[in-house]
Amino acid sequence: MWQFGVGFLIALVVLYILGARRPSKLEQALKLLFKKEVYVPKKNILTAKKQLEEVIDKLKSKLKENFTEKYSIELKDDWMEANGGSAGLKLKTPDEFQILVELDIWHGQSALYVTSQMASADMSGYDFIKVSGASGLLSEMVLGEGTVFHSQKVLYGFQSILHKTVQEMDEEEGLVLETNGNTIKVVKKIPVKRGVKKEVKLELLPCVCSNKRCYIAKPDTYDEKEGTLGKWKVVLLSKEKEKMSKVTQYKLKVLKLAIAFCKKDETLAWIDPYHLKTVFLHMLDTVPGSWKETDDYFKLVLEYLLDYLREGCLPDYFIPKRNLFLNFAQAHPKTMENATARLRFILRSGNNEMVKVIKPSRRWPWSKPVHTTQAMISHKAVNLEVWQK
Numbered sequence: 001m002w003q004f005g006v007g008f009l010i011a012l013v014v015l016y017i018l019g020a021r022r023p024s025k026l027e028q029a030l031k032l033l034f035k036k037e038v039y040v041p042k043k044n045i046l047t048a049k050k051q052l053e054e055v056i057d058k059l060k061s062k063l064k065e066n067f068t069e070k071y072s073i074e075l076k077d078d079w080m081e082a083n084g085g086s087a088g089l090k091l092k093t094p095d096e097f098q099i100l101v102e103l104d105i106w107h108g109q110s111a112l113y114v115t116s117q118m119a120s121a122d123m124s125g126y127d128f129i130k131v132s133g134a135s136g137l138l139s140e141m142v143l144g145e146g147t148v149f150h151s152q153k154v155l156y157g158f159q160s161i162l163h164k165t166v167q168e169m170d171e172e173e174g175l176v177l178e179t180n181g182n183t184i185k186v187v188k189k190i191p192v193k194r195g196v197k198k199e200v201k202l203e204l205l206p207c208v209c210s211n212k213r214c215y216i217a218k219p220d221t222y223d224e225k226e227g228t229l230g231k232w233k234v235v236l237l238s239k240e241k242e243k244m245s246k247v248t249q250y251k252l253k254v255l256k257l258a259i260a261f262c263k264k265d266e267t268l269a270w271i272d273p274y275h276l277k278t279v280f281l282h283m284l285d286t287v288p289g290s291w292k293e294t295d296d297y298f299k300l301v302l303e304y305l306l307d308y309l310r311e312g313c314l315p316d317y318f319i320p321k322r323n324l325f326l327n328f329a330q331a332h333p334k335t336m337e338n339a340t341a342r343l344r345f346i347l348r349s350g351n352n353e354m355v356k357v358i359k360p361s362r363r364w365p366w367s368k369p370v371h372t373t374q375a376m377i378s379h380k381a382v383n384l385e386v387w388q389k
Helices: 001-019 025-038 042-071 135-141 151-168 237-244 249-262 273-286 292-310 326-331 333-348 352-358 372-380
Strands: 094-103 174-179 183-191 197-210 214-215 230-233
Touching: 025 249, 025 292, 025 352, 042 094, 042 151, 042 174, 042 183, 135 151, 135 237, 151 174, 151 183, 151 197, 151 372, 197 372, 249 273, 249 292, 249 352, 273 292, 326 333, 333 352
Parallel strands: 094 197
Antiparallel strands: 174 183, 183 197, 197 214, 214 230
16 A cells, blocks of 8 residues: 555656746756856845945044045035945945945035035036135135036045045054046955955045935046036935835846846946846836746846847936936947847847856867857857848
8 A cells, every 4th residue: 555655656746847847048047147146145245234334434533534624524424335235236245335425515614615506417417516606625626717516626635535544544454545547445355264355345435415416526537528527426316225125136136137147248248237227227117027037027127228228328217318328329339339239139049149148158278268249250150230130
């Protein structure tokens, strides 16, 4: 009798295995991509946030003191984490942060000079802050006849004080500066096991806030006619955080996979995570469901992205008249054209090309690496003209 029972159980298991749907190659590839490039254990996020707070605590009081002494402008105590931060769109290791430091220009002496006549952002997402009658130390941050609070001058002034502050701190604090063009990051080396040191990096940016808008001193590339170095980047940080706080983990997973995917393809790598985040926010308003079918919604994100690339216009979700593609399209039209053609080809090729991007085929060690785009042209005789058909 027991033999019959065992046989019956085996038969049920076999039927279950035969009846169960095997995951597709794309599902398997996305699972691997999530594991290798996306997933951040909760303990790592908590550790990163703790390390971030420690570095900020070391810097804050001395930086505030030095900045106020030089420019007679206070720095507010609440330093804001931008771009989703450690709990947002960070992939794999959340060890780099962008921190906004608000200038308290609406109080004290400087309030006499800076007005709140700040219009909405233009198509590039930048705007000027108007001032009147600036004098004394504040005049160093004002352009020309004292009419514009100058983004680049504020940034350079802030960075010079940051440089001085780090130099004044004891070597035991372990803080150093890393410079790359206009970007300066504070780097803290943290010892881990076996003498290895982990780095936590902070890019500190001064900003001005008014009417729920943040004006960030991260100017666009120089344009003599438009004076873009004087403009401030406009973001609605509070609205963005509120919207993202309601997003489920299933949906956030799809977004992170799309970000990681674009970074792995040479032709799509220029696409910024914020571009994909904006595509994602637009989708939330039009695409219902739980998004549990990761591969289907992953492809849908790429399809939406392709539509925006074709139009050459990606409206900012919170400032609709701002085109997030505007500056890049003007500066690098060919790169954008190639990305459009490449993404169209990927989507037309079904799942195979997506899998190849995520899991590139292994090559012999002595063989010369071939970039994805080059491989498409040389091995499949496909060029941009074919992609664009």
